[in-house]
Amino acid sequence: MSIFYAVGVGSGNPLEITLQAKQILEQVDVIVIPVTQEQASSIAFAIAEQVADMRNAEKLKIVFPMRKHINYKNYLKSGILLPITERLAMGKNIAMITLGDVSVYSTANYVRQVISEQGYHTQVIAGISSFSSGVAKAQLSLCENQENLLILPAVNSPEVIKNALLQADNIIIMKAGNALAWLLPMLKELNLFDKTIMFYHLNMPDEYIGVPVIEKQSYFTILFIKKKGLC
Amino acid sequence: MSIFYAVGVGSGNPLEITLQAKQILEQVDVIVIPVTQEQASSIAFAIAEQVADMRNAEKLKIVFPMRKHINYKNYLKSGILLPITERLAMGKNIAMITLGDVSVYSTANYVRQVISEQGYHTQVIAGISSFSSGVAKAQLSLCENQENLLILPAVNSPEVIKNALLQADNIIIMKAGNALAWLLPMLKELNLFDKTIMFYHLNMPDEYIGVPVIEKQSYFTILFIKKKGLC
Numbered sequence: 001m002s003i004f005y006a007v008g009v010g011s012g013n014p015l016e017i018t019l020q021a022k023q024i025l026e027q028v029d030v031i032v033i034p035v036t037q038e039q040a041s042s043i044a045f046a047i048a049e050q051v052a053d054m055r056n057a058e059k060l061k062i063v064f065p066m067r068k069h070i071n072y073k074n075y076l077k078s079g080i081l082l083p084i085t086e087r088l089a090m091g092k093n094i095a096m097i098t099l100g101d102v103s104v105y106s107t108a109n110y111v112r113q114v115i116s117e118q119g120y121h122t123q124v125i126a127g128i129s130s131f132s133s134g135v136a137k138a139q140l141s142l143c144e145n146q147e148n149l150l151i152l153p154a155v156n157s158p159e160v161i162k163n164a165l166l167q168a169d170n171i172i173i174m175k176a177g178n179a180l181a182w183l184l185p186m187l188k189e190l191n192l193f194d195k196t197i198m199f200y201h202l203n204m205p206d207e208y209i210g211v212p213v214i215e216k217q218s219y220f221t222i223l224f225i226k227k228k229g230l231c
Numbered sequence: 232m233s234i235f236y237a238v239g240v241g242s243g244n245p246l247e248i249t250l251q252a253k254q255i256l257e258q259v260d261v262i263v264i265p266v267t268q269e270q271a272s273s274i275a276f277a278i279a280e281q282v283a284d285m286r287n288a289e290k291l292k293i294v295f296p297m298r299k300h301i302n303y304k305n306y307l308k309s310g311i312l313l314p315i316t317e318r319l320a321m322g323k324n325i326a327m328i329t330l331g332d333v334s335v336y337s338t339a340n341y342v343r344q345v346i347s348e349q350g351y352h353t354q355v356i357a358g359i360s361s362f363s364s365g366v367a368k369a370q371l372s373l374c375e376n377q378e379n380l381l382i383l384p385a386v387n388s389p390e391v392i393k394n395a396l397l398q399a400d401n402i403i404i405m406k407a408g409n410a411l412a413w414l415l416p417m418l419k420e421l422n423l424f425d426k427t428i429m430f431y432h433l434n435m436p437d438e439y440i441g442v443p444v445i446e447k448q449s450y451f452t453i454l455f456i457k458k459k460g461l462c
Binding site for chain 1: 241244245246247248249250251253254282303332333334335336337340341343344347353354355356357358359360363364366367368370371372373374375376377378379380381382383384386387395398399462
């Protein structure tokens with residue numbers, strides 16, 4: 001019985017990979033490497049490669065374009081997963097690597113759903129999410145006592161984000177890069193700027209963890225707002 | 232320079248431990264094992280022991296009572312951390328193990344704060360949180376697209392929980408065991424019962440993942456409500 005594994009490999013530090021993820025990456029017949037363009041390299045693969053021996057597995061690069069305004073699940077049913085399902089039908093075990101945690105805004109989770117709907121066995125291997133990795137490095141807690149934690153992406157309207165900032169005790173804003181032009185003034189207006197820490201290119205050579213700055217625009221920019229203060 | 236590490240060991244599956252956590256547990260001089268009572272055993276240690284060789288480290292059992300209604304940080308300053316700080320002063324490296332993720336409602340995070348305030352170096356090693364482990368096993372996503380995810384403990388008033396259920400797209404209710412008597416009727420009233428999955432004693436022999444049932448009362452009971460449905 002072949003299995004499709006969606007494997008989270010953590011957020012840039014190879015040592016963040018779990019024992020289970022390493023074990024599975026070293027056992028499967030095929031590694032699916034998601035890329036955004038045909039010629040692009042994969043950060044997730046570069047990370048995993050440092051700690052998992054995947055030499056004997058077939059590497060299957062598949063282009064998953066980042067597209068905000070399409071129905072992604074329908075798109076995945078258009079045939080681009082055939083290289084995966086053909087190999088599953090041949091009895092091969094397959095692992096698709098993904099940055100962070102599979103359950104948090106990941107393409108791998110959609111892929112797993114579509115493959116499962118076609119009758120194949122699937123499994124999810126949890127990974128350390130980017131926000132968990134970031135707050136650990138900054139030695140901050142995400143939530144304490146009775147506090148709540150709200151996680152949402154900046155691909156929401158300013159009104160939605162403002163409401164989140166007003167209501168929750170701790171807020172993680174993912175994919176904040178493109179929204180910094182209005183997000184940073186909003187944080188100042190709500191007197192939350194001093195209670196915000198920015199994570200940019202976490203665990204990469206140009207990593208930045210500190211006061212939010214407008215220049216650090218990236219798909220991987222995360223803001224963490226902690227209302228009781230950054231301590 | 233001695234270091235105090237707060238180490239997350241995941242949520243019951245030893246293979247969920249990260250390579251980094253294993254490495255640190257195998258290198259330090261002292262392992263701090265938190266227990267709730269003098270004679271209690273530690274689930275976290277039992278998990279870690281299966282994959283990390285800690286034979287050569289001193290095991291330091293410290294009682295951290297569960298108390299809702301005290302100022303925990305002040306309590307930790309009353310002297311119970313002296314066995315830790317004395318050893319740090321002697322140049323020893325210390326790792327305190329904790330279930331799940333250190334940044335999510337953990338005692339280890341308070342301990343780290345207090346030790347850091349006393350001038351010692353500290354580090355946090357992120358772990359797989361219980362909710363992340365649970366949804367991976369159930370093959371559900373925590374959040375997709377523009378959706379948000381709200382995490383909060385059931386040690387809040389029914390009004391606070393109801394408001395959370397009304398507002399968020401995806402809701403994790405931690406420590407739900409004691410609150411099931413009013414939580415389950417509330418979920419039915421809001422037509423969310425069919426969109427709720429219960430995690431009870433995750434990764435333990437009596438693990439239960441399924442429809443919420445009133446009998447599964449535990450400190451480790453978690454509810455996950457996914458408004459767009461459990462698929």
